[in-house]
Amino acid sequence: MRFRAVDSFRGMAAIMVILFHLQHLNLLSGSTFIAKSDIFVDFFFVLSGFVMTHSNYDRLTNLVSIKAFMIKRFKRLYPLHLFTLLLVLLFELFRYGVNRFVVPLSNPVFAEDRSLTSFIANLTLTQSLNLFNDVTWNGPSWSISVEFYTYLAWALCLVVFRKNLLLLCSISFSLLAWFIVRHNGSIIYNYDYGFVRCVYSFLIGMLTYRLSRRLPSGFSYWQYSGAEIGLLGLTVVAVSSFTHAESWLMPLLFALVISVFSREMGVVSKLLVNDRLAFLGKLSYSYYLNHFVVLAVMDLLLFKLIKLPHSGAGELFFVFACLACIHVLSVFTYRHVELIFQSVSPDRASKTVTEMAII
Template structure:
C-alpha cells in the first residue's frame, strides 16, 4: 500500500498560514496584533486542519484500504507522522518542568508549582499515550496544542474501522459518521455546553471535521471534470469565506467546519490566480513546516513568557499585566510588542525547520519502513491450517 505523491499545493499553503495564526493566537502580548480578529480567532484553524486532514487522508488511502493488513500499515504510518514530534516536544516540556523544579529549590517561585496544575503527572501519562483529549481533563495540558493530535490519532482508528467494516458501502459508513458526529456536535454547541476541548468536545469536533473532509473529497471526485467551479472566481469566493470566518468566528463550530469543507473544495482544483499565488515557494515552505510550527510554537512562547516573568521578578517592575482574562506581556509601546511577535514567529520557523529535518522526516521514514517491513513479513510468513 503506497501513499500517492500527488499534493494539493494551495491547500498546503493554507495549512502553513493557519499554523502561524494558531501561533499568534497563543502569543500573549499587548500589541496591535493581539486585538486583530484574525489573531483572536486563530484557534479556528484547528477545525480547518481536521477537515483538511480528512480530505488529504482520503485522497491518499481511499483506494488502498482493502483489508486488516492495510489498516495496520495505515496506522503505523499515521503514528509515525504524528508521534515522533509529539513525544520530542513533550520531552522538552518535561525538561523545562525539571528546570522549574530546580529553580524553585533555589527560591524562585513561578505562577504554578512544578509538575502541578496543567503539567501534573497523570496528564503526562495521558500525553505519552496520546490520550490527553480522549480521557477527560478539566483543561488542556502540557503542550496545549497537542490536544488535536490526540483526537486525530483516534479518529484515524475510526476511519479505518469504517472503511474496512463497511466494505463496499464504506462511503455510506462515512456519511453515517458525518451525520452522527454532526448531530452530537450541534447538541454540544446548543445544549450541553459544559464540555471543553480536553473533556470530549475536541474529539467530536475532530471526527465531524475529518468525515466532512472525507465527503468533501468524494464531492471533489464527482466535480473535478466540471468547469464551473474552477478558476479565479470560485477561489476569490473561498478566500472571502476564510477571511469572514476568521474575522467573525461564527458561534457554532459545526457551521465553521462545513464552511471549511466548501473552501477546501473550491481550492482543490487549483486552477485560479489565488492558487498560483499560494504556490509561491515561501508559502509552500510554511506548509511543509506546518506540523512542526503547530507543535513547536507553544514551547517557544512558554520559554519566552518564563524569561519575561523571571526578569520581572529580578527587576522589580511590572512586565506582565492581567487584562481580566489573560496575562499579557506589556513592557513597551504596542509597536514594540508587535516586533516581539514577529521575532517570536521567526524563532518558531527556525526551530520548526530544525525539528522538521531532525525529527519529522526521520521519524516518518522509520515508521514507513516499519510498515513496509510488516507487509513483507506477512506476505512471506507461512499460512496456518
C-alpha cells in the same frame, strides 16, 4: 499528487494558531480574527480527511492494511509529539530552578495540568479522550491525540462497512447531528469532546474529496480566480464573526476552500504554489507542536527575566522573536525529528540552510 496551494494554507493556518496564543498581548488583543483563529484546527482536521482519502482510501481493504496504515501514521505523528513533550518537561524543570533559585513565579510549577498521570497519558496519546479537566503538558497536542484515534476509527469503519459511504455517513452524521444539537451547535472542544470534533471535520474532508473529484472542472481561469478571492474574503469575515453556536458550519466552509484551491486553477492558488509558501505547509506540523513551548520559554526569558517592556515596540519585538525561534526550531524538527522514520532524499540536508532563510 501533492496539493501545494492547500499546503500553503496549512502553513498560514498554523501561523494563525500561533498568533491566537499571543492574543493576550496588547498589540494583538484588538483583532477578532486572531481571537478566533483557534478554529483553524478544524481546517487541519478537514484537510486531513481530504488528504487521507486521496492517499489511503483505496488501500484500506482489510485488517492487514489497517495495521500498515496505522503504523505509518504513528511513525509520522509520534516522533515530534514525543520530542515536544520532552521539551515541555525540560522547560518545567527549568521553571522549577528559576522559581527556587532566581525569582518566584506566579504560575505554579508542575501544576495539575503537568502531573505524572497526564504525562503518561500524553505518552500514549490518550490525553484528550476526556480523561482530564483541561489540556495537559504541550497543550496543542490534544489535536494529535484525537486525530490519531480518528484515523483508526475511520479505517476500521471503511473495512467494517465495506466502504458503503451512504450507510457509514448516515449513521455517523446522525450521531454527530445529535451531539451538535445537544451542545447548541458548538464543536469548540478539545480535551473533552475533541474526538467528536475531529471525526466530524475529518468525515467532511473525506466527503469533500470524494465529491470534488466527480464535479466538472471546466471553469475558466477567471471564474476560479473570482471564486478564490471570494472564498478568502468569506473566510476572513466568517472567522472574525462566528459564534460557538455557528462553529459547526466552519468545517463546511473550510471544505469548500480546500475543494476549490486544491484544483490550483485561479490567480490566488497560482501564487500559493510558490515553493517558499509551500514550504510553510511542510513546516506546519512542527509550527503547531513547537510553538507552545517556544512562547512559554520566550515569555519567561524576555518578560520575566530580562524585563522587556510591554510597550508596542517591546511586544512587536517579542512577536517577531517568537516567530523566528519557532521557525528555526521547526526547520530542525521537520528535518531531523518528523522525518526520522521516513525515507530521506539525498539532498535533504543540503536544503536546510536555504529553507531556514525563508522567513
